[in-house]
Each structure stands twice: as structure tokens, then as C-alpha cells.
Amino acid sequence: MRSVVIGGGHLAYFAVTTLREIDPKGRIIVIEFTFEKVEMLKKTFPYAEAVLSSIDKVEEYITENRSLIDVLVSATDSDALNLRYAKHSIKNEIPIVVAILNNPLNEPIFVKENIRYVINPYKTIISKVKEIVDKFRVNIIYEFSRINAGIYAFKIENAEILRKVRGLILKNDLPFFIVSSADNRIRAGSVGDIQIGDVVCISCLDKDIRSFLERIREGGS
Amino acid sequence: MTPEEYFLIIRVALAILSIALAIFLGSKLREVIARNLSKFGHAFASKFAEIVRYFLIILGVVIAFSILSLDIVVLTGISIVIVIIILISMRDIFSNYAGEIYLRIRRPFDEGDFIKVGRISGRVISINSQDVELVSIRGNRIIIPNQFFLKNPIINRSSTTPTSIELKMIFRESQVERVEGIMMEVLNEVRPELFEDPKIVSINKIDDKTEVNLVLHIINQQKIKWLINKLSGEFYKRGVEIEIE
Numbered sequence: 001m002r003s004v005v006i007g008g009g010h011l012a013y014f015a016v017t018t019l020r021e022i023d024p025k026g027r028i029i030v031i032e033f034t035f036e037k038v039e040m041l042k043k044t045f046p047y048a049e050a051v052l053s054s055i056d057k058v059e060e061y062i063t064e065n066r067s068l069i070d071v072l073v074s075a076t077d078s079d080a081l082n083l084r085y086a087k088h089s090i091k092n093e094i095p096i097v098v099a100i101l102n103n104p105l106n107e108p109i110f111v112k113e114n115i116r117y118v119i120n121p122y123k124t125i126i127s128k129v130k131e132i133v134d135k136f137r138v139n140i141i142y143e144f145s146r147i148n149a150g151i152y153a154f155k156i157e158n159a160e161i162l163r164k165v166r167g168l169i170l171k172n173d174l175p176f177f178i179v180s181s182a183d184n185r186i187r188a189g190s191v192g193d194i195q196i197g198d199v200v201c202i203s204c205l206d207k208d209i210r211s212f213l214e215r216i217r218e219g220g221s
Numbered sequence: 222m223t224p225e226e227y228f229l230i231i232r233v234a235l236a237i238l239s240i241a242l243a244i245f246l247g248s249k250l251r252e253v254i255a256r257n258l259s260k261f262g263h264a265f266a267s268k269f270a271e272i273v274r275y276f277l278i279i280l281g282v283v284i285a286f287s288i289l290s291l292d293i294v295v296l297t298g299i300s301i302v303i304v305i306i307i308l309i310s311m312r313d314i315f316s317n318y319a320g321e322i323y324l325r326i327r328r329p330f331d332e333g334d335f336i337k338v339g340r341i342s343g344r345v346i347s348i349n350s351q352d353v354e355l356v357s358i359r360g361n362r363i364i365i366p367n368q369f370f371l372k373n374p375i376i377n378r379s380s381t382t383p384t385s386i387e388l389k390m391i392f393r394e395s396q397v398e399r400v401e402g403i404m405m406e407v408l409n410e411v412r413p414e415l416f417e418d419p420k421i422v423s424i425n426k427i428d429d430k431t432e433v434n435l436v437l438h439i440i441n442q443q444k445i446k447w448l449i450n451k452l453s454g455e456f457y458k459r460g461v462e463i464e465i466e
Contacts, residue, residue, distance in 0.1 A: 001413075001414070001415065001439075002413070002414055025412050025413060025418070026413055027413035066443065067441065067443035067444055067446070068414065068444055068447060070416070070439075070440035070441045071440070090333065093333060093344065093443065094441070095440045095441050095442075096440065
């Protein structure tokens with residue numbers, strides 16, 4: 001597949017290496033705005049094509065190659081540029097358009113502009129801190145991009161939460177696993193096996209869990 | 222016969238005459254309009270002509286009732302009948318609006334998605350009040366009336382899902398080994414543009430020709446045309462003549 005990554009910074013680095021891993025035989029084109037970075041990119045990614053372009057010529061490039069580009073990742077150091085290129089790519093019917101955020105506070109702007117795939121690299125900070133400190137009620141472990149669903153962790157602090165989580169699982173017939181507080185092991189089982197102190201990880205559609213999250217967060221998460 | 226009865230008969234005759242005249246003029250005008258507007262499309266011309274015809278008939282009916290000097294209850298009843306007739310005559314338009322409401326609320330697909338509805342498939346370019354515009358794999362622009370989506374199952378393959386395309390290639394070459402060798406070379410050339418490694422489903426020798434069935438996986442459906450041209454070009458460079466279906 002033909003992937004185009006715009007930008008040559010550290011966000012682009014991860015995008016390029018991942019695209020290479022996904023499709024080692026695919027074509028990767030990295031567009032950068034400075035000569036020095038292009039030269040560096042050629043050395044860092046010998047398998048990719050590094051293209052020097054001015055900021056205003058990128059849209060022209062996308063339009064010219066619209067029928068060939070499969071994936072476009074907008075990963076410059078500017079969210080304004082990322083939004084601009086992502087919008088232009090969607091308008092040009094590029095099938096997969098991904099924008100990588102520099103400032104997580106800009107996420108709603110991208111969502112409002114109908115950019116379907118927005119990566120917020122800072123999102124994991126929240127779930128990681130909660131997991132490391134081991135104090136939370138709800139921890140959003142992962143949110144899927146292609147479907148409105150996620151993996152949620154619930155810490156069973158008391159009998160009330162235990163009852164609610166059991167009810168949620170039984171009502172929606174949700175897949176789950178338990179991280180046991182007794183031996184720090186992961187195990188599958190029935191809702192009857194869940195004990196106070198355990199962490200229960202549930203995979204669930206957003207619509208099935210939205211109101212439940214609000215209720216369980218009451219009293220602080 | 223009293224003068225009132227005499228005038229009533231005259232009024233009824235005039236009312237019938239006005240309706241008959243309206244029907245006659247409506248029919249004639251429909252033919253003229255359909256003929257003169259056919260350059261804008263047959264469906265549009267006949268729809269417009271039909272609307273004008275109904276308008277004239279309604280006008281004739283209104284004139285007829287004003288001649289008869291009917292009371293308000295009767296006129297209200299007649300108005301309802303006329304409205305029903307209009308609704309029936311414009312049912313396709315209303316049905317398309319209903320289709321649009323369904324598409325906007327249920328959102329079975331978005332602009333940019335790759336869909337199949339009935340036997341038609343393509344990428345959605347725009348969702349409008351009366352129709353949805355698609356571009357087929359071969360690049361043809363297809364306009365589908367919204368009511369079609371109410372009556373047919375929709376498969377949303379989404380624009381981001383890799384699509385498998387099957388190609389049949391006929392080589393004017395009977396040596397299967399040579400065809401296979403050249404085929405592998407050419408497929409290696411186009412592989413960077415594909416989602417996965419291409420698959421040769423079958424190679425069959427037919428008389429003095431070789432038929433190859435191939436499956437290619439792509440994400441961007443716009444790429445098909447380019448891919449076929451590229452394959453033809455690569456074979457041509459190697460001195461091999463092929464037909465691609």
C-alpha cells in the first residue's frame with residue numbers, strides 16, 4: 001500500500017516505523033519542509049522516499065496523487081497544518097486519513113471537522129498513571145478507532161461496585177477478565193468469581209457503558 | 222322548467238366544459254413540454270410535463286366549482302381531494318425526501334464510504350435531498366434516488382476496508398511456465414501499491430492462449446484503473462500482449 005506521512009519529527013518517526021511494520025513491501029513517502037530534515041530522513045528511513053516540499057505545495061501533491069494514496073498520516077509539529085492537510089485529504093477521498101495531535105486540547109476541533117482517525121499520543125498518560133498508582137474506579141484502557149467501543153477496567157472497591165459491575169456484565173453479556181488482587185494474576189471466569197479488590201476488564205460498546213461510567217464515577221474516579 | 226333550474230343546467234354544462242377543456246389542454250401541453258424539454262433528460266421532462274398537466278386540471282376543476290358556486294364544505298372536500306391527488310402524483314419526490322430523512326437519521330453510510338446497494342456499488346460522493354451520488358470502481362458517476370435506499374439492503378464496506386479485485390488475464394502465449402515467470406516479475410513491480418501479496422488463483426492453458434485468474438487487494442478503489450494500466454504497461458515492456466477482464 002502507498003502511505004504518505006507529512007512531517008519529519010518524532011510523531012512521524014513512529015508513524016513511518018509502524019507503517020513499515022504493517023506492510024514491509026509497501027511504499028512509504030515522507031514529506032518534509034526543510035532540506036536538512038529530508039537528508040536526515042533519507043538516512044533514518046532508507047526504505048522510504050523523503051520528499052522536500054513547501055508547506056503550501058503539500059495539498060497540490062495530495063490532489064495529484066489522490067487515486068494512489070491509501071493512507072495519509074498528517075504528523076507535522078503544527079496541529080493547524082495537520083488539520084489543514086487532513087481536511088484536504090478527506091476532500092480528495094483518500095481512504096485512510098490519520099491526524100496525530102501535538103496538543104491534546106485540540107482533539108475536539110479535529111472531531112468537529114469530521115476527521116475520523118485522530119491519534120492523541122498523550123491519552124495513555126492517564127490510564128498508565130492510574131494503573132501504576134493503582135488507585136481508580138474506572139480506567140479506560142483502550143478506545144478502538146474503527147468501532148465505537150473500548151476496553152474498560154473497573155476496580156471493585158466495595159460491594160456496591162461489585163453489584164453494579166456484575167449487573168452490567170450480565171445485562172449486556174459482556175466479555176471480561178479479572179486481574180486478581182490476591183495473586184496479581186489474570187484469569188477468566190464467571191461473574192461469581194469477581195471479588196472485592198479485583199480489577200475487572202470489560203470490552204464493551206460505548207453506548208452500552210456510557211451511562212454506567214457516569215454512575216460509577218460518582219464519588220471520584 | 223324554472224329559470225333557476227335552467228341556469229343550473231347551464232352552470233353544470235359550463236363546469237363540465239371547463240374540466241374537459243383543462244384535461245384536453247393539459248394533455249396537449251404535456252406532449253409539447255415533454256418533447257421540448259427532453260434535452261434535459263426524459264425523466265425530468267415527463268415529470269415537469271406531468272406537473273403542468275395536473276396544474277391545468279386543478280385549475281379547470283377550481284373554475285368549474287366557482288361556476289357551480291358550491292358552498293365552503295364542498296370546496297374544502299374538493300381541496301382535500303386535490304391535495305391527495307397532488308401527493309400521489311408527486312409521491313416519488315416525497316418518497317425521496319423520506320429516503321433522505323432515513324439516510325440522515327439512521328446514517329447507514331457517510332460520504333466517502335464504499336457501499337453496495339442492490340446491484341450497484343461505489344464510493345459515496347454526496348448525499349442530497351433527492352439522491353445519492355456514487356462513483357463506481359470504473360469511475361462512472363451514478364445517481365441513485367433516495368427512495369432506492371428504503372427498498373434495498375445496503376452493504377457498507379466502508380472506504381477503509383481493503384477490497385479484493387479479481388482480474389482475468391489472457392496471454393497470447395501457450396507456455397505456462399513462461400507466463401508464470403513474467404507474471405511474478407510484473408506483480409513484484411506493482412506489489413508496493415497493494416495491501417497484501419497478490420494471489421494467482423489459477424493458470425489454465427486454453428488452445429494457444431494462457432488464462433490467468435488473479436486476486437489483488439487494494440484500499441483505494443480509485444487505484445484500479447491505474448493498476449490495470451500499469452500491469453498492461455509492464456507486460457508490454459516485456460513484449461507480452463495481454464487482455465485484462
